[in-house]
Amino acid sequence: MTVLQTKGIAKTFGTFQALDGIDMDVEPGEIYGFIGPNGAGKSTTIRILLGNMHGKYF
Amino acid sequence: MVNIFKEMPHMTGLLIRQLRLKILLWLAGFAVIIVATVTAYPSVYPDEETRRGFAITMNNPAMEAMVGSSYNLQDFLSTTAALFAQETMLFTLVIAAVMNIMLVSRMTRGDEEEGRTEFIRSLPIGRLSYLGAAMLVITIVNILLAAIIGTGLWATDIDGTDWQSAYLYGSILGGVGVVFAAITAFLAQLAETARGTTILSFGVLAVAYLVRAFGDVSNDTLSLISPLGWGMRTNVFIQNDWWPVYSCVIAAFVLTAGAFYLHLVRDLDAGFISPKPGNEHASIFLKTPIGFTAHEQRVPIIVWAVFIVLFSTSFGYILDDLESYFADNPFLEKMMQGESDVTNQFVTLLMAMMSLISAVPAVISVMALKKEETANRIENFLSKAISRTRVMGNYLLLGVATSILMQALIALSLWGTSTAVLNQPLDAGDIFLAAFTYLAAIWVLLGLSILLIGLVPKITSIIWLYLIYGFIIIFLGDVLDLPDWFDSLSVFEIVPALSSEAFDTKPVILLLGISLVTSLVGFISYNKRDIQN
Numbered sequence: 254m255t256v257l258q259t260k261g262i263a264k265t266f267g268t269f270q271a272l273d274g275i276d277m278d279v280e281p282g283e284i285y286g287f288i289g290p291n292g293a294g295k296s297t298t299i300r301i302l303l304g305n306m307h308g309k310y311f
Numbered sequence: 312m313v314n315i316f317k318e319m320p321h322m323t324g325l326l327i328r329q330l331r332l333k334i335l336l337w338l339a340g341f342a343v344i345i346v347a348t349v350t351a352y353p354s355v356y357p358d359e360e361t362r363r364g365f366a367i368t369m370n371n372p373a374m375e376a377m378v379g380s381s382y383n384l385q386d387f388l389s390t391t392a393a394l395f396a397q398e399t400m401l402f403t404l405v406i407a408a409v410m411n412i413m414l415v416s417r418m419t420r421g422d423e424e425e426g427r428t429e430f431i432r433s434l435p436i437g438r439l440s441y442l443g444a445a446m447l448v449i450t451i452v453n454i455l456l457a458a459i460i461g462t463g464l465w466a467t468d469i470d471g472t473d474w475q476s477a478y479l480y481g482s483i484l485g486g487v488g489v490v491f492a493a494i495t496a497f498l499a500q501l502a503e504t505a506r507g508t509t510i511l512s513f514g515v516l517a518v519a520y521l522v523r524a525f526g527d528v529s530n531d532t533l534s535l536i537s538p539l540g541w542g543m544r545t546n547v548f549i550q551n552d553w554w555p556v557y558s559c560v561i562a563a564f565v566l567t568a569g570a571f572y573l574h575l576v577r578d579l580d581a582g583f584i585s586p587k588p589g590n591e592h593a594s595i596f597l598k599t600p601i602g603f604t605a606h607e608q609r610v611p612i613i614v615w616a617v618f619i620v621l622f623s624t625s626f627g628y629i630l631d632d633l634e635s636y637f638a639d640n641p642f643l644e645k646m647m648q649g650e651s652d653v654t655n656q657f658v659t660l661l662m663a664m665m666s667l668i669s670a671v672p673a674v675i676s677v678m679a680l681k682k683e684e685t686a687n688r689i690e691n692f693l694s695k696a697i698s699r700t701r702v703m704g705n706y707l708l709l710g711v712a713t714s715i716l717m718q719a720l721i722a723l724s725l726w727g728t729s730t731a732v733l734n735q736p737l738d739a740g741d742i743f744l745a746a747f748t749y750l751a752a753i754w755v756l757l758g759l760s761i762l763l764i765g766l767v768p769k770i771t772s773i774i775w776l777y778l779i780y781g782f783i784i785i786f787l788g789d790v791l792d793l794p795d796w797f798d799s800l801s802v803f804e805i806v807p808a809l810s811s812e813a814f815d816t817k818p819v820i821l822l823l824g825i826s827l828v829t830s831l832v833g834f835i836s837y838n839k840r841d842i843q844n
Contacts, residue, residue: 305432305579 256281257302263309264297271297272308315575317437322444325431326418327451333417334452337410338459344783345403346463351791352395353469362387365394372632373657376524376625378402379543390471392548396480402786404542405520407456407484408491411449412512415492418445419499420508429579442496442574446567449492457485476548479556486559487542491516493566500573503582510614517618521625528632538562600697604705608676612713615672616720619665623721626661627728630654630737658725658737659745659811666749667781667803669717670756674774677710677760681771690842699838707761707830714753722746745809751822752802758826761833768843 257279264272272294279285289295301308327334356362366387368374379401386393419442422428431441461481465474491512498511519537526534527543534540541555577583596602633654680703683689692702722743730736756774763771781801788798798804802822807815 300579303433304438305429307576307578 254281255279259302262298262301264294264301264306265309272301313437315437315439316443317435317440319437319440319443319447322431322436322440323447326444326448330414330418330448333414337414338452338455341403341406341410341456342459342463344787345399345460346467347791348399348787349395349464349467349469352391355792356391356394359388362391362394369397371653372528373626373629373653375527376629379523379539380527381543381546382549386549390548391469392471392476395469396547399787400480400483400547401523401539401543403484404487404539405516407453407488408516408519408539409513411453411488411492412495412509412516414452415445415449415495416499416505416508416512418448419496420502421505423499423580424505432579438575439571442571446492446496446570450489453485453488453492456488457481460484471548476551479545479547479551479553482553482556483542483545483547483559486556486563487538489563490538490559490566493563493570496570497566497573500570500577501583503580503584503586506610507582507584507586510611514614514618517621521621524625524629528629600692600701601705601708604679604709608679608709608713611675612672612716615669615675615713616716619669619717619720620724622668623661623665623724624728626665627725628732630657630729631732633657654733654737656811658742659808661725662721662742662745662749663785663803663806663808665721666718666746666753666806667778667785669714669721670753670778670781672717673710673714673753674756674760674778676713677706677757677764678771678774680706681764681768684768684843693842700834703761703764703834703837707757710757710760711754714750714757715747718746718750718753719743741810744814748809748814748819749803749806751819751826752806754826755802755822755829758829758833761837762829763833765833765835765837765840768840 255278257277259275259277262272262275263270275294275298277285287295287298297306300306356365363384366384369378369387370380370384374380378398380397381400382393382397387397422441428441432438437443457478458481461474461478464472464480465477494515495508495512498515499508502508502511519539523534523537523540523543526532526537526540534543538559541558545552545555573583594602597606680689683692689702693699722739722745726737726739726742756778759777760771760774763774781803784793784798784801784804788804802825805818805822807813807818
């Protein structure tokens with residue numbers, strides 16, 4: 254059973270492409286590492302997962 | 312099915328807990344002022360003669376523009392309560408609107424800007440729970456307001472009150488309150504900051520006031536666009552029309568639905584009106600300490616300047632109606648000892664009122680120093696090679712400049728409009744002197760602000776209470792029949808009210824002295840104390 258699954262999330266701020274095609278699956282009990290340099294879109298992804306932002310889905 | 316209001320009861324409790332003191336103070340303040348005022352009415356207007364006099368002073372275009380109109384002479388003669396409603400209704404409606412704007416702006420954009428909303432929204436709650444809870448809380452506050460004021464009026468039971476009219480008076484306050492709550496919630500979705508939300512909402516309030524003023528003077532239908540215009544049309548204590556209350560509730564529902572929709576489709580922390588990006592490089596002016604301070608405060612100063620010009624021009628425009636009204640009525644003209652005298656009295660009252668309003672942006676400019684300290688930004692400033700005296704001096708200088716600008720704008724707008732609409736325009740010298748005389752009072756407020764920031768930074772906000780006290784004295788001072796020293800506690804009552812009164816140097820010098828001493832003490836203690844963080 255997958256507790257969290259995303260397929261191709263995208264997000265733009267104006268003309269700036271912040272996210273482009275995020276796929277992820279998280280299984281129960283799994284620890285999911287989430288790393289990347291500044292501006293990679295970590296927080297944006299989490300905000301979309303929480304429903305605080307609206308992404309584009311394919 | 313996703314529940315977009317999930318956990319809303321918890322959010323409601325959370326918001327009430329955060330704001331309970333503010334809500335309590337607002338409601339208690341409201342109750343005390345209304346009950347104290349209404350209790351005074353029977354003794355101020357005991358017989359038919361005084362009521363007739365009241366009706367004459369009220370029933371002219373200038374007063375209609377300022378406090379609204381809804382009754383005729385017979386109503387004033389038959390009940391004391393109608394006099395009370397005529398004189399206080401619009402004033403209290405505006406205060407109810409201000410309360411709603413402040414509270415809702417804090418619960419919506421305020422919390423979002425501070426990052427509290429993000430924490431809450433990370434939890435498993437519905438997307439509309441927080442905004443929904445805010446609207447629920449403000450609805451409860453307005454229902455409480457209606458109930459408290461209604462019960463207070465009913466219990467005071469002056470001539471002409473029954474339980475229905477007492478609760479109608481309370482309900483229309485609550486009704487107009489929820490409309491402005493909903494307007495603020497809607498605008499909070501558009502603006503990106505709490506300050507933007509408040510400025511936009513107060514802008515709507517000012518436009519609502521002016522639209523009603525013009526409508527009441529010239530065209531009744533125009534007044535019906537403004538929620539304040541509805542609020543003035545209950546005919547409370549006489550016919551007791553309830554339709555304005557229902558219209559308010561319906562309008563609030565529609566606006567709230569709009570706010571909910573926009574909230575659902577937007578990202579957190581984003582707004583529909585995005586601020587324009589600043590310049591890449593600072594100008595030479597911005598690199599100077601005073602330039603930086605001025606740049607920081609430019610938006611409120613410009614907004615207030617526009618607001619003051621708009622108000623002064625509108626009232627200047629009404630002078631024409633006032634002139635022709637008294638010219639058409641020889642009986643009244645005789646009674647008020649000539650039309651120019653009435654114009655004069657009106658201009659004097661207007662000048663006092665506008666000066667109080669123009670004190671607000673001046674005090675805001677000085678208080679920005681405290682705001683910068685609270686936001687931990689002032690230490691970046693002070694860590695440079697600049698003395699505290701200079702930093703504080705810049706803010707004071709900005710406040711003084713703001714006050715001079717605002718008073719000049721009042722005089723210029725009034726005088727300018729009067730040359731356009733009056734056969735005998737106001738004298739430019741008189742009007743500028745009248746406006747600039749009030750600077751003495753405004754500077755005392757600035758001095759007190761400096762004193763508070765220097766000596767007791769924790770309680771600086773009491774300067775606003777003092778300003779509110781000034782408003783209460785100017786609007787209700789005569790009615791409340793307080794001892795004279797109560798009046799003189801407000802510096803705006805000490806200033807010689809030109810041009811009804813003659814110019815007197817003594818009080819002006821006294822006020823300038825007070826402002827000088829308070830600022831001096833403020834500067835010394837600001838240099839001695841720790842910067843808070």
